[in-house]
Amino acid sequence: MTRLIIVSNRVAPISEGGPAAGGLAVGVYDALRETGGMWFGWSGDIVDDHAPPPTMTVEPHGPVTFATIGLSRRDYEQYYRGFSNATLWPTLHYRSDLTEFDREEYEGYKRVNGWLAEQLLPLLRPDDVIWAHDYHLIPFAAALRAAGVRNRIGFFLHTPFPAAQVLATIPPHADLMRALCSYDLVGLQTAPDLRAFVDYIQHEAGGTAQADGSIAAYGRTLRAQAFPIGIHPDEVAALAEYGSDSDVLRTLHRTLVDTRLIVSVDRLDYSKGLVERFKAFDVLLARFPEERQRVSFLQIAPPTRADVDAYQNIRDALESEAGRINGRYGEMHWTPIRYIHRQYERPVLASVFRAAHVGYVTPLRDGMNLVAKEYVAAQDPADPGVLVLSRFAGAAQQMNGALIVNPLDVEGMAEALAQALHMPLAERQARYEDMMAMLRRDNVSAWRDAFLQALNPA
Incomplete structure (x- = not known):
């Protein structure tokens, strides 16, 4: 039977009576608990750079198995605090005036995505469907593909997708979009987000987009579609x-x-x-x-x-x-x-x-x-x-x-x-x-x- 693997930057087990979580955590957990499956990602723990490397923890909770791992201090600073939240987050929210860019942080961002992909590999089954969430994991599918993974892999962006000229203010924007196109399906929240994505593909990447959502870019064919997230x-x-x-x-x-x-x-x-x-x-x-x-x-x-x-x-x-x-x-x-x-x-x-x-x-x-x-x-x-x-x-x-x-x-x-x-x-x-x-x-x-x-x- 096909198993759903959810991948997000932070795995945040929540309960009906627990502290309120953000929209991503609530939406992902509500989606996963009905089907069962695995939720994989960062535990929230930060390990000292001189300590032994972080190890994976796998814990079943009812229909959902939580597979979590800590980050080193260096990885946290470069991947999370740095490129994800000082570069991507402000740009995705049209705040280029607050965007900071550092090449080492970008390299750390790619490195951690590759490392997370390596951690997931031993847990994968051939028929698993992988669903990655949000801007922290744009290069994640490319890292899995490089490791030989041929499973279906989808991506959903919980933030806005900015206009092409705004996204292009990030120096490695072309590399990011090439990596994003390693997914089989890119999901956006709204029709305006989808239009912005398609505009970038057509006018910055030189790709093509069809009315049925098919995208051809960077030598790959994928789909892009709007899927507004809901609640119960x-x-x-x-x-x-x-x-x-x-x-x-x-x-x-x-x-x-x-x-x-x-x-x-x-x-x-x-x-x-x-x-x-x-x-x-x-x-x-x-x-x-x-x-x-x-x-x-x-x-x-x-x-x-x-x-x-x-x-x-x-x-x-x-x-x-x-x-x-x-x-x-x-x-x-x-x-x-x-x-x-x-x-x-x-x-x-x-x-x-x-x-x-x-x-x-x-x-x-x-x-x-x-x-x-x-x-x-x-x-x-x-x-x-x-x-x-x-x-x-x-x-x-x-x-x-x-x-x-x-x-x-x-x-x-x-x-x-x-x-x-x-x-x-x-x-x-x-x-x-x-x-x-x-x-x-x-x-x-x-x-x-x-x-x-x-x-x-x-």
């Missing part, structure tokens, strides 16, 4: 009900009293538009003074990549903005912005979504953004909240019931917040029902099945 909406709804009885939620309700709640949950990242979001809330309170003491904004921003300077800068900016706004508008009995820099368990977050009158999801760029989908899924059908969503999140391509905003237009976002806070019940219900129908149809199982069908039609 009914499970999120169940988590929201379960978490509503937690001490955290009871305390939140006591402190809100008659105050309406706007909620955002994001990793602390410059791509999420957090500073612009805070400024728009400031504009809301300035332009609509009747909202003062009647609405609170809860921003949950768990730490991420704290050892990268750009992330410390965004944290400092947010703390400054929150302090300025609270100092300007706050009262002894009312705090306009509640800014929390920590993680919460998944049921707690789902129940916070359910309690919130507005979901505020306004990234500057995002591949999909599953928080937007989880916010809607967590709502009470009888009295649902309203989603305010950036046009530059992949989810905006599907979620027609959201109020779509430009995250650089802080006044426009403030107006959307005011509209959301006063939207009539019938309109809120109609928007909710439209989005829930889509979430149930295009759920994470449908995403997985569509990708695997395209990867392995037989």
Whole structure:
């Protein structure tokens, strides 16, 4: 029987009651636990360069086997902290102004991909289907091919795929795209991402693309297609009900009293538009003074990549903005912005979504953004909240019931917040029902099945 092998930079075992994970971890785990198979990648451990080499750990957990291995300090610095997150991440999110490039880090990136491929080889069976995830693993299939692997290998990019001229700002962009074309199938989140990929193939690589998704480039034939990642909406709804009885939620309700709640949950990242979001809330309170003491904004921003300077800068900016706004508008009995820099368990977050009158999801760029989908899924059908969503999140391509905003237009976002806070019940219900129908149809199982069908039609 064909076995599914998921490969991602970080293997993050999660549970229904465990700490909330990022969109990749949630999506991959939800897809894999239904089919069974293996999840392979970095354990998160960093081994001193002078210590013995890291060794593989293989542990079955129900239908999923987790195969993990640590990284040396040198590999972590060059492959992960360096090229992946200082070069690829900002460029993929259209932040070339933050992109840093170092040749040694790029060599380390390729070296670690080759080393990870070597670690996977002894675990492979001839009929395994391999599905690699995200920008950390662009050269992974090329390394497997060089080792003689002929299995079907697919790749899914969870981030945006940038315009060709943006991608070309990375010096080895041609080598990266040649390596990416070693996969049999390249999956992108949205139709605009697919168009950007095809544009690069045609105008930078000199390749061809057919209407059926067939790509010919660098001497290979592959497929490229958009597969918007989904969630299990009914499970999120169940988590929201379960978490509503937690001490955290009871305390939140006591402190809100008659105050309406706007909620955002994001990793602390410059791509999420957090500073612009805070400024728009400031504009809301300035332009609509009747909202003062009647609405609170809860921003949950768990730490991420704290050892990268750009992330410390965004944290400092947010703390400054929150302090300025609270100092300007706050009262002894009312705090306009509640800014929390920590993680919460998944049921707690789902129940916070359910309690919130507005979901505020306004990234500057995002591949999909599953928080937007989880916010809607967590709502009470009888009295649902309203989603305010950036046009530059992949989810905006599907979620027609959201109020779509430009995250650089802080006044426009403030107006959307005011509209959301006063939207009539019938309109809120109609928007909710439209989005829930889509979430149930295009759920994470449908995403997985569509990708695997395209990867392995037989």
